[in-house]
Amino acid sequence: xxxxxxxxxxxxxxxxxxxxxLQTGENKCHGSQCxxxxxxxxxxxxxxxxxxxxxxxxxxxxxxxxxFKFHCAxxxxxxxxxxxxxxxxxxxxxxxxxxxxxxxYDLLPSFRxxxxxxxxNGLMTTFWVDLWFEPNTLVDMxxxxxSHTLRPNASVA
Numbered sequence: 001x002x003x004x005x006x007x008x009x010x011x012x013x014x015x016x017x018x019x020x021x022l023q024t025g026e027n028k029c030h031g032s033q034c035x036x037x038x039x040x041x042x043x044x045x046x047x048x049x050x051x052x053x054x055x056x057x058x059x060x061x062x063x064x065x066x067x068f069k070f071h072c073a074x075x076x077x078x079x080x081x082x083x084x085x086x087x088x089x090x091x092x093x094x095x096x097x098x099x100x101x102x103x104x105y106d107l108l109p110s111f112r113x114x115x116x117x118x119x120x121n122g123l124m125t126t127f128w129v130d131l132w133f134e135p136n137t138l139v140d141m142x143x144x145x146x147s148h149t150l151r152p153n154a155s156v157a
Contacts, residue, residue: 001055001058001059001062001063002062002063002065002066003063003066003100003104004100004103005059005060005063005103005104006055006056006059008056011055011056011059014055015055016028018052018055019034019038019041022041022050022052023035023036042054060107063103063104063107064107064110064111064114066104067104067107067108067111068111068115070082071124109129112126112129112130112131112137113131115131116131116132117130117131117132118132119132119156121157122155122156122157123155123157124155125155125156125157126153126154126155126156127154127155127156128146128149128152128153128154129152129153130156132156139152
């Protein structure tokens with residue numbers, strides 16, 4: 001869940017296993033065997049539930065944590081390898097996207113909306129879409145100017 005976006009069918013199968021285990025202690029369960037509605041079970045503990053997390057949200061959160069480590073962690077061999085293999089050191093966002101990396105890359109817009117960038121040397125900061133200059137990104141402040149750019153993922157450096 002930390003490195004791959006789970007298929008919807010996989011997530012649903014895992015939730016069925018969770019429900020069956022918590023409701024009956026067996027591999028499968030039916031609606032008549034359920035003692036408590038699943039919505040109540042998945043509520044936080046403070047609200048009377050068991051705090052069972054939503055697996056789809058948990059999966060996306062863990063992938064965003066991966067993006068955070070990739071952007072903010074001190075240099076590590078795996079980070080250096082990924083940056084070199086996918087072109088992040090060149091100032092443009094991932095020029096070659098594999099099927100596995102695409103799921104993580106698709107979370108970048110929401111990751112960027114939820115985080116603010118410390119500029120540093122500007123190599124890992126995207127000029128137009130990262131939140132580094134004002135309370136809004138430059139693409140939000142100047143959409144017409146952005147529509148004329150040839151390098152939408154250029155770094156600040």
